[in-house]
Amino acid sequence: MAEVIVPVGPQHPALKEPVNFKVVADGETIVRLELDVSYNHRGIEKAAESRDFVRVVPLLERVCGICSHSHTTVFTKGIEEAMKLTIPPRAQYIRTIVAELERMHSHLLWLGVAAHEVGFNTLFMWTWRDREAVQDMLEEMTGNRVNYGTNEVGGVRRDLTPEQIQAALKRLPKLEERLAKYAEMVNAEETMLLRFKGVGHLTKEQALQLGAVGPTARASGVDYDIRRDDPYIAYADIPWKVITDTHGDVYGRTLVRVGELQQSLEMIRYCLQNLPAGPIRTAPPRAAPRAEILTRYEAPRGELVHFIRTNNTDKVERLDIRTPTLANWTSVAVSLVNQNLADIPVIVAAIDPCLSCTSRITVVNPKGRHVGEMTWDELSEHGREFYRRRGRR
Amino acid sequence: MNLSQRLVNWARVKSPWITLFNSGACNGCDIEVIDALTPRFDIERFGILAQGSPRHADILIVTGPVTAKQASRLKRIYEQMPEPKYVIAMGACGATGGVFRGLYHVVDGVENVIPVDAFVAGCPPRPDEIINGVVACLGLLKEDLAHGGKEWRRKKEPAPPPAPAAKPVEVHA
Numbered sequence: 047m048a049e050v051i052v053p054v055g056p057q058h059p060a061l062k063e064p065v066n067f068k069v070v071a072d073g074e075t076i077v078r079l080e081l082d083v084s085y086n087h088r089g090i091e092k093a094a095e096s097r098d099f100v101r102v103v104p105l106l107e108r109v110c111g112i113c114s115h116s117h118t119t120v121f122t123k124g125i126e127e128a129m130k131l132t133i134p135p136r137a138q139y140i141r142t143i144v145a146e147l148e149r150m151h152s153h154l155l156w157l158g159v160a161a162h163e164v165g166f167n168t169l170f171m172w173t174w175r176d177r178e179a180v181q182d183m184l185e186e187m188t189g190n191r192v193n194y195g196t197n198e199v200g201g202v203r204r205d206l207t208p209e210q211i212q213a214a215l216k217r218l219p220k221l222e223e224r225l226a227k228y229a230e231m232v233n234a235e236e237t238m239l240l241r242f243k244g245v246g247h248l249t250k251e252q253a254l255q256l257g258a259v260g261p262t263a264r265a266s267g268v269d270y271d272i273r274r275d276d277p278y279i280a281y282a283d284i285p286w287k288v289i290t291d292t293h294g295d296v297y298g299r300t301l302v303r304v305g306e307l308q309q310s311l312e313m314i315r316y317c318l319q320n321l322p323a324g325p326i327r328t329a330p331p332r333a334a335p336r337a338e339i340l341t342r343y344e345a346p347r348g349e350l351v352h353f354i355r356t357n358n359t360d361k362v363e364r365l366d367i368r369t370p371t372l373a374n375w376t377s378v379a380v381s382l383v384n385q386n387l388a389d390i391p392v393i394v395a396a397i398d399p400c401l402s403c404t405s406r407i408t409v410v411n412p413k414g415r416h417v418g419e420m421t422w423d424e425l426s427e428h429g430r431e432f433y434r435r436r437g438r439r
Numbered sequence: 440m441n442l443s444q445r446l447v448n449w450a451r452v453k454s455p456w457i458t459l460f461n462s463g464a465c466n467g468c469d470i471e472v473i474d475a476l477t478p479r480f481d482i483e484r485f486g487i488l489a490q491g492s493p494r495h496a497d498i499l500i501v502t503g504p505v506t507a508k509q510a511s512r513l514k515r516i517y518e519q520m521p522e523p524k525y526v527i528a529m530g531a532c533g534a535t536g537g538v539f540r541g542l543y544h545v546v547d548g549v550e551n552v553i554p555v556d557a558f559v560a561g562c563p564p565r566p567d568e569i570i571n572g573v574v575a576c577l578g579l580l581k582e583d584l585a586h587g588g589k590e591w592r593r594k595k596e597p598a599p600p601p602a603p604a605a606k607p608v609e610v611h612a
Contacts, residue, residue: 085508086463089542105538111467111563155470158477174477181474192467192563 049077052387065399074386074432079379091365098360099125099199099330107193109367112155115141115148116345117352117367118197123278124341124354125199125362128334135280135322137201142280143317144188144196146310151180152346153303153310156398157228160300163391164241165430169231176224183214201327211318218315225311229304232297241433242297246381246393249294258377259370260348261306262397264290265298272344286313296396333360345370347398371399388429448584451497451523452577454486458496458520462513463545464503467563468529472500475566482570485577493519498576500569501549504532504539510552517553523583525556525576529569534558 052069065085070078090109094102106121107114119141126133154177161169181191187210188194196202232238248258253266263270271288273281289305291298334356343350348370357363374397382393440448459472475482476489490496493516505513517526528549531537536547549555556579559572583589 085512086461086503086506087508087544088463088504088506088539089544090539093539093542108465108467108538108562111465112470114465114467171478174474175479178474178477178479191565192471193465 048072069382069387069390071387074388076382076385076387076390079382081375081379091367094362094365096361099332099334102362103198104193104195107195107197110369111192112152113148113345113347113350114193115144115196116343116350119145119279120341120343120345120350120352121354121365122197122199123343124339124352125334125356126330127341128337128339128354128356129199129330131200131328131330133201133279134325134328136205136324137326138279139317139321140187140202140204140206140326141197142284143206143314144184144194145279146313146317147180147184147187148194149346150307150310150314151177151184152398153307154180156303156346156395157300159398160242160296160392160395161238163395163426163429164237165426166235166237169235169238172224173228176221179217179221183217186210186213198327200330201325203327205326206321211321215315215318218311222308222311225304225307229308232300232304238300239297241389241392242300243293243295245296245389246378246385246396247295248377248381250292252380253294253377256376256380257373258348259373260345261299261302262348262374262377264288265302266294267292270349272342272349276342278343280317284313284316296392299396333358334362347371348373371397375399386432387425388432391426391429452581452584454488455497455525455573455577455580456488456490456495457498457500457573458490458493458516459500459502460493460513460516462501462503462509462549463506463539464529464532468502468532471563471566472502472529472569475569480566480570482573485570485574487573493517494521496520497523497580498525498527498573500527500529500573501533501553501555502529504536504542504545504547505549505552507544507546510546513549513552523580523589525580526553527557527559527572527576528555529559530564531560531562534560537562 050071052071053066066082068080069076070080090105093105097105103118103122106117109117154173158170158173158177161167161173184194185191187206188196188204196204248262248266250267252258253263253268258266258268259270267290269288269290272278273286274288286309289302289309291301293301336358337354337356339354339356341352341354350370351368353364353366353368354362355364378394378397378399382390385393459469461469474480482489493499497520499517499520501513503509517524526549528534532539533549533555536542536545539545540547546552557572557576559568561568564572583592
């Protein structure tokens with residue numbers, strides 16, 4: 047059968063940022079993938095060069111609304127390194143608490159999206175309901191549900207009151223119970239096992255070769271986590287362990303993320319109970335001395351890198367941002383090959399892309415001059431139907 | 440107005456379908472819109488359904504400051520929607536460009552590309568504010584039905600001093 051090109055993008059009905067990819071398919075089987083990820087280009091790196099260290103933090107927070115704390119933490123960490131500032135331990139713990147809450151909300155969001163893509167909408171509703179508990183904690187602590195505005199160069203902007211700590215601790219047992227339920231479901235729920243196992247496989251060698259990061263790499267057996275390998279803020283003081291898995295498929299990535307959710311909850315509990323006393327910020331100098339800093343951070347999706355060059359002024363001379371999704375896209379291109387067209391939604395969702403796709407898919411068959419249109423919903427629906435017809439493997 | 444038209448109008452007010460378009464947002468608004476669908480906020484209480492295709496939608500929710508590359512796509516998405524159509528611009532970005540105002544690849548707000556009926560403030564707006572925005576849009580829809588179109592809302596006189604010219608929209612293929 048002739049190869050067919052299926053363009054997907056750049057508008058997506060339900061989720062996230064726009065991206066366009068062309069899937070070359072032979073019948074139901076995927077042959078190749080071509081990507082265009084530039085729809086959301088706003089020019090943030092250039093704008094960062096013209097704003098001082100106070101005004102650049104809110105801008106960087108809006109690189110991505112889901113991992114907003116990641117971008118500000120990695121940036122302030124880098125600038126503080128350039129200024130040779132030591133951050134008070136209380137500020138470091140508060141940054142850690144918000145960082146782990148962010149990881150929890152992001153992973154719960156992902157679990158729901160992955161479940162939605164395979165047609166398991168009950169789980170989508172469940173995880174997003176439980177995610178509200180995390181959102182409530184974030185709102186109580188930082189004042190906003192999404193862009194928290196917690197960080198500034200030199201520390202954090204808001205202290206935690208004992209009442210806030212007690213309220214947050216009270217929410218944790220219920221959440222813990224739900225996470226245990228999800229951990230159990232991942233191994234027992236047939237819908238998920240059928241659609242996740244053996245789908246989007248990525249070997250350890252491929253993961254290393256393509257530079258995959260975060261849960262995508264850890265699910266392929268790559269034991270790599272910046273929080274342990276290059277500890278920052280309070281991670282060196284907290285008891286926790288890196289979750290890895292050797293399945294390498296969507297099932298493995300689900301196991302890693304659910305495991306990380308449970309680890310994050312323990313870390314938050316530890317930090318809340320052992321929050322050191324003291325100030326929450328130090329006064330930073332206005333300008334940073336000439337320096338070149340490469341600063342790394344384990345965002346929910348993987349290793350986030352900022353390269354910062356400062357030049358004796360109160361602005362950065364150059365800022366370069368490498369997001370984890372960019373590192374993981376090539377692994378999607380590889381793990382889609384020889385998979386079914388029906389599995390595109392779940393494989394793409396499995397790296398938790400911080401980019402969005404489309405609502406409109408045009409199916410073009412150059413030989414038969416046949417042009418049809420599919421929405422992303424219809425593609426998801428096609429996926430569900432395909433597996434329903436096919437029954438159990 | 441005949442019976443079938445009355446029936447359609449009644450249904451339209453009772454169950455508007457929305458579609459979401461990310462024109463270069465940071466995802467913050469997008470996840471809050473999705474949040475509005477889920478159990479705590481449950482936008483379906485108002486008969487509001489999220490639709491994938493703009494061809495089926497009554498209300499277009501646009502997030503983000505509109506990047507130059509997305510501007511032509513946004514226009515095309517808007518043109519695909521059937522009349523009567525309504526547009527809600529989300530957040531500070533959708534209104535003025537917000538924190539991205541003036542960047543080289545941003546056209547500073549949805550209104551520079553397509554007409555907007557409602558703005559929802561916030562960065563990002565909370566899900567309850569989004570629901571409030573959609574419900575306000577429904578009120579507008581009802582009034583428009585009574586007036587027989589959107590014309591009555593247009594300003595009669597051309598606005599006296601011309602507003603500072605919007606940045607020309609560079610359209611990338």
